[in-house]
Amino acid sequence: MTDTESPRPDERIEPFRLDVPQAELDDLAERLDRTRWPDELPGAGWEYGMPLGYLRELVRYWxxxxDWRAAEARLNAWPQYTTRIDGARVHFAHLRSPEPAATPLLMVHGWPGSPVEFSRVAGPLTDPVRxxxxxxxxxHLVLPSIPGFGLSGPTRERGWEPRRVAAAFAELMRRLGHRRYGVQGGDWGAAISRELGRTRPEVIGVHLNLLPNGYMARRPEERDLSGLSRREVADTHRSWARFQSWARDRQGYADIQSTRPQTLAYGLTDSPVGQLAWIAEKFQEWAEHPVDRDLLLTNVMLYWLTAxxxxxxxxxxxxxxxxxxxAPPEPxxxxxxxxxxxxDNFVLLPHLxxxxxxxxQxxxxxxxxxxxxxxxPDLLVDDVRRFFRTLLGRGSDRGGHPPAPVG
Structure with a gap:
């Protein structure tokens, strides 16, 4: 809120601090100790899913x-809040830069992520001088948890799809007093961020590290290839081949979550090892560089502790x-x-x-x-900086006038 406004009772923003009861951590330890392990085919490797030996070692480390208490303390170093928007509790961190003229930036995670995804970029983005x-x-960073995810969950009614999430996050930024702001996201965060840019004139720019569905799943036909360079033709065929491979071997998790999320929830909510395997497999398959185990487990804990x-x-x-x-993406x-x-999971095509x-950019x-x-993190930070540096330096791209003040 700005200094001159008073929030309505249903718009209150409440400070939040993580303090997980020790009984919940003891319950987790007991469940891990009592894990009932499945069998495994000899020599299967990753072909059938996460290998038994890999997961056993990860569980042993967990x-x-x-150290959850150390992770909890690191998360609590971020100023965190909750507010109710459209009937849902929305949790977020609000990291203000020491630079008063800093640009507000909403960063949105995806699945199976959380604001933990931004642990290594938050410092350089908010305090570049340091x-x-x-x-x-x-x-100035605003890092919300998507409604239904972690500390913004669970949701209690139907209909929380990306457009509704985007509207909720626009309302969040309004409540925080950010009249002009940028957005950034990948995975679901890309769909939500793009929707904010598409529908909200206060968004000055959209930075994505993935494109939402609709840009990589087109079977290449002659009319699509005409006029393209040799490289673009090759990239188009490569993109389609990777998408076909994805649909054949790696899309099962999404099909289940798109059709029977409630049935899946029983196993993942009752078994911490099941929850870990469901998430850690994606961090293994989708990342080129290994993700720090402690950050991975902190991310998993936010799903486990909140069910x-x-x-x-x-x-x-x-x-x-x-x-x-x-339907085709709306412009x-x-x-x-x-x-x-x-x-990343798909080959992105600029011409599409x-x-x-x-x-x-x-x-x-x-x-x-x-x-x-x-x-x-250094590559992502540099990419975000270059985009907004250029964008804010050349004036508004939505009418030829200087951009309105941000903040």
Whole structure:
């Protein structure tokens, strides 16, 4: 809120601090000790899913070496709050830069992530001087948990699909007094961030490290390839081949969460090892560089402690059953940057993205995967800085006038 406004009772923003009862941690330890392990085919490796030996070692570390209280303290170093929007509790961290002219930036995680994804970029983005950067590149960060995920969950009613989440986050930024702001996201965060840019004039720019569905699943036909360069033709065929491989071997989790999230929820909510395997497999498969085990486990803990395996999965169901599902992407005129990391799940194609997005920066990085904030934080920070530096330096891209003050 601004200094001159008083929040209505239903708009209150309450301070939040993590303080998990020891009884819950003791229960987790007992469950880990009582794990009932499945068998495994000899020599199966990762072909059938997460190998038994890999998961046993990860569980051993979780049980005997991982320190939740230390992780809890690190999370509590972030100023955190909750507020109710559209009937849901929304949890967020609000990290103000020491630079008063910093640009507000909403950063949105995906599945199976959380704001923990931004642990390694929050410092450089909010306080660039401390990290050897330019104070002009500073951001005030707002890091919400998607409704239904972790500390913003569980949701209690139907219909929490990406457009509704985007509207809730726009309301959050209004309550915080940010009249003009940028957005950034990957995975579900990309869909939510793009929707904010498409529908909200107060959004000054959209930075994505993935493109939402609709840009990589097109079977290449002659009419699609005509006029493309040799490289673009090759990338188009490569993109389609990777998508086919994904649909054949790696899409099962999404199909289940899009159709039977409640059935899945029983196993993941009752078994911490089940919850760990469901999430850790994705961090192993989708990342090029290993993600720090402690950060991975902190992310898993936010799902386990809040029992939000089911409500987070419902985002898939609600999107798959929304009236717009399967329709072509609606055009967005928001200035948009795409940071393409090569080990991510799909090959992104600039010529398709430009059909319905106003792409003003496209960067093909030579390393990194689905979780760039945890894998290659320096690359993500640099990409975000370059985009907003250029955007704010050249005036508004939505009418030729200088941008309105941010903050």
């Amino acid at each position: 049980r005997h070496a991982y 990290y050897g950067g330019d104070p002009a590149d500073a951001f 939000t395996a089911g409500s987070s999965a419902r985002l898939y169901y609600e999107r798959a059953h929304a009236d717009y599902w399967g 967005s005129v928001a200035p948009t940057a795409v940071a393409h990391f090569p080990h 993205a430009r059909e319905t997005n106003r792409i003003v 496209w960067t093909d990085h030579d390393c990194g995967g689905h979780f760039p904030g945890l894998e290659v």
